[in-house]
Amino acid sequence: MTQASPAPAAGAQLTTTKTTVEFRAALVAMAIVALIPLGVSNPYWLGVLIVSMYFAILAGGWNLLAGYTGQFSLAPATFAMIGAYTTGLLGTYYNVPPLLGIAAAIVVSGLVGLVLGRAVLRLVGPYLALTTLSFAEIMRLVASNSIDITRGDLGLGVAGLPIGRLAWYYLFLAVLVVLLILFYLLLRSKAGLFLQAIRDDEVAARRAGVDVVFWKTAAFTLSAAAFATAMPARVEPVIETMSTSGCEESAVPTTGPSP
Amino acid sequence: MSAIDVDLAVNGFITGLFYALMAVGLSLIFGILKIVNFAHGEFYMVGAYAYTLVALALGVPVWVALPFAFLVGAALGWATERTLMRPLYAGYTSWGLMRDEYAVIVTFGLSLFLINLVDKVIGPYAYRGPPLVETSRVVLGPVLISGHRLLAAGIAIAVILATAALIKWSFWGQQIRAVSQNRLGASLAGIDTAKASAIVFMLSGGLAAFAGALLSPVINASPDVGIFPAVKSYIIVVLGGMGSVPGAIVASLLLGVIESFGAVYLSYQYRDAFGLILLMLFLLFRPQGLFGEKGREV
Numbered sequence: 001m002t003q004a005s006p007a008p009a010a011g012a013q014l015t016t017t018k019t020t021v022e023f024r025a026a027l028v029a030m031a032i033v034a035l036i037p038l039g040v041s042n043p044y045w046l047g048v049l050i051v052s053m054y055f056a057i058l059a060g061g062w063n064l065l066a067g068y069t070g071q072f073s074l075a076p077a078t079f080a081m082i083g084a085y086t087t088g089l090l091g092t093y094y095n096v097p098p099l100l101g102i103a104a105a106i107v108v109s110g111l112v113g114l115v116l117g118r119a120v121l122r123l124v125g126p127y128l129a130l131t132t133l134s135f136a137e138i139m140r141l142v143a144s145n146s147i148d149i150t151r152g153d154l155g156l157g158v159a160g161l162p163i164g165r166l167a168w169y170y171l172f173l174a175v176l177v178v179l180l181i182l183f184y185l186l187l188r189s190k191a192g193l194f195l196q197a198i199r200d201d202e203v204a205a206r207r208a209g210v211d212v213v214f215w216k217t218a219a220f221t222l223s224a225a226a227f228a229t230a231m232p233a234r235v236e237p238v239i240e241t242m243s244t245s246g247c248e249e250s251a252v253p254t255t256g257p258s259p
Numbered sequence: 260m261s262a263i264d265v266d267l268a269v270n271g272f273i274t275g276l277f278y279a280l281m282a283v284g285l286s287l288i289f290g291i292l293k294i295v296n297f298a299h300g301e302f303y304m305v306g307a308y309a310y311t312l313v314a315l316a317l318g319v320p321v322w323v324a325l326p327f328a329f330l331v332g333a334a335l336g337w338a339t340e341r342t343l344m345r346p347l348y349a350g351y352t353s354w355g356l357m358r359d360e361y362a363v364i365v366t367f368g369l370s371l372f373l374i375n376l377v378d379k380v381i382g383p384y385a386y387r388g389p390p391l392v393e394t395s396r397v398v399l400g401p402v403l404i405s406g407h408r409l410l411a412a413g414i415a416i417a418v419i420l421a422t423a424a425l426i427k428w429s430f431w432g433q434q435i436r437a438v439s440q441n442r443l444g445a446s447l448a449g450i451d452t453a454k455a456s457a458i459v460f461m462l463s464g465g466l467a468a469f470a471g472a473l474l475s476p477v478i479n480a481s482p483d484v485g486i487f488p489a490v491k492s493y494i495i496v497v498l499g500g501m502g503s504v505p506g507a508i509v510a511s512l513l514l515g516v517i518e519s520f521g522a523v524y525l526s527y528q529y530r531d532a533f534g535l536i537l538l539m540l541f542l543l544f545r546p547q548g549l550f551g552e553k554g555r556e557v
Contacts (some may be wrong), residue, residue, distance in 0.1 A: 072363055119543055125359030126295040126501075130493050131542045134535040137490060141535075145528040 014073070019192075030177050037166055046165040054171040060179050061226030067249045068197035070218040072125070075132040076227050078139045083109040085143060093213075096217050105228045113224020117217045154191065191211025195219055262401035267519045269402045275515025276415040279371035280470035281488050282495035282507040283422055284463025290502030292347055294362035298339070299467055301420040301491025306332045306468020307480035308381065322392055324474055325414075332468020333461040340460035341371060348442070348452065366473040370489075378482040388475025392436075411473040418469060419508060422462070426504055431458055434488045439502060487531065494534040497541050500548030509550060 033053075037046065062076050086108045087101035096104070120131050186192060194215045197205035206212045281303060310328040311318045319327070343365050394406025426432040429438050437445040438455040446452045470488065471480070478484060495514055499506025514534050522530035541548060 066360075068326075068359075072360060074363075074367075123542060123546070126289070126293075126363070127497075127542055127546060128293060129359075129363050130497060133493070133538055134490070134538045138535045138539075139531050141532050143531060 003259075018187055019184070023180070026180055027177075030173065031114060034170075035174055037169055043165045046169055050165070050168055050172055053169075053176050056176055057172075057179060058227060058231060060176075060183055061223040064183060064186075064195075064226065065223035067217050068187070068195035068199055069216055071120075071216065071220065072129050072222070073119075073132040073223075074129050075136040075139075076223070078136040079109045079224040080225035081139065081143060082112055086228075089149070104231070106225045109228030110221050110225035114217060114221040117220025117224070120220075121213060121216055179226055179229060183226075191215070191218075219230065261373055262459040263399045263523075264520075266403060267523060268299065268516055269399075270404065271516035271519025273404070273408060273515070274511055274519060275512035276419065277470050277474055278414050278488075278491050278495055278515055279419050279508045279511035280415055280466050281492040282435070282472075282499070282511050283504055284459075284466040285418065285492045286499065286502055286504055286507040287426070287435065287459045288463050289441075289496060291435060291456055292344060292362075292440075293502075294344075294347065294359070295493065295496075296463070297363065297366040298369040298373065298423040298484025299463070299492060300463045300487075301465035302332050302335060302485070303471035303488050304377065304482065304485035305335055305373065306397070306471030307388065307475040307478075307484055308377065308386070308471075309468065310472030311386045311475050311480045313383075314389050320387055325391075325469070328472035329465040329469045332471075333465035334460070334549050335468070336460040336464020339369065339464070340457045344456065344460065345453075348456070374482050374485075380422070381482075383482060385477045385479035385481040386475075388472065390476040409474050415470075415473065418466070422466065423504060423508070425462075426471045431455075435459055442486075455544075490531075491534060494538040496548075497538050498548055500550040503548065506548055506550030 007047070036049065040046065056075050058080065061079075062073070065076075066072050083102075083105035086105040087096075087098060090101045090104055091098060092094035116132070116135060120128055123131055187195075194205070194210045197210050198209065198212055198215055202212055274473075281299065284302075285296060288294065288299075306328040309331040310324045310542050313327055314321055314324040314328055340542050343557070347362060372387075390405075390407035390408040391410050395402050397406050397409055426435060432453050434445070434450045435458060437448065442452055444456075467485075474488075491514065495507055495510045496502075498514065499508070499510035514537075518530050518535055518539075521533045525533070
């Protein structure tokens, strides 16, 4: 009984500390990354780092989806593609400025994620992997075959985006840092616990009062929106299926290089 | 039915036969380990290369190169099972809980690894395999077909029937079916489940490689040639019911015919999308497929 009051505080302290320590480490890493262009001006290496940050954005979104709710989607790059095309098409046909276009991309990608996430709610394991894989393939076919609209495999240019490696570098870094902070705030809150509870045991989580349908769909929607922020990377229908490694904190999807 | 419809039906049926070679192996793997092998297309790719390179570079007769491709695929399947699939059933408790995740990641990794390995070692160029016969066109009533395709279709039928008979009547086949019904029960009855898994992977790899070899004169061998056949076989195993061999065969033929008609009457560009749309519809509304049994989650 005497232990009753300090015990939960100690427990809360422990979980907060772990996430927070990782978050701080990530911020320090980002600070170092921000300083790199001061010493490195080789465009090749800046390009490598930009691609790394693109992967980091996808990994962050995928971690939310697979790492925290256990939904193994194979379509992350598809949402990046949907986002990219939203910005590209709006810019090309309606002269929407790219920043507004990116905001629209996040919304559109999130909505598609909402619909897909809602549809695949009951699917687990290989079934979910296959459904999302076929969704990715259909989207790729649609994008590369609608040549009149999307210019097919030629890709779309987005006018008005910054030009030059350094500008891209800091654009990606800014997106990454903002995502990092948002993920931290989300996962540190009660929502993070709900998501982990769903991953560990969906039935038990539902029994304990977690709104499983809502949170699984929410994770799908949010991760889709997060993937869309990786948008400026490439505006072309390159969505190789994703490979994934690690599960909880270190999920790293990489787009397979086209052979 | 007009003449063109007969032609479409026959050609779709033949395409379906090649799909079946791929899908049967995938279905068997799902039956025995309850996983989807995302590297299945790379078994196909390796078979296409084995056949093409041996026949072109070494001048080996095609009738020797064809079984050789099967053996290479079987060896790759065996190696995959021994090295990468063991954690699925070797009794590490923590792995058991993450089986789906592990299987998706490890087979996807293998797929990317093999594609890039071949890309670096052999190169990104496409190689056209030598056809089995040089006859370029055979006319059977309204049906127009190349000699190689006709012969390959005959061989595919023979191999599919032999595989089905093997699964149905042979001692190994009975063991495999027992393990896919109930792994624990089968092991209690004295069946070596690890050996059954190894046999399934060898058969599956061999069949996929054989399909790759048979089709290499039509679809040239290149590092990423296996992606679409693999996607087709994922569609098929879901349509037919995961783990069901007769279901896989029926669904293969069905998909071949649907694509054949769809390409002409609906849209040629989107011919690959019909199957994918069917796949999503089946997964959402009838996940047990045509022949599969309805699974239950507890």
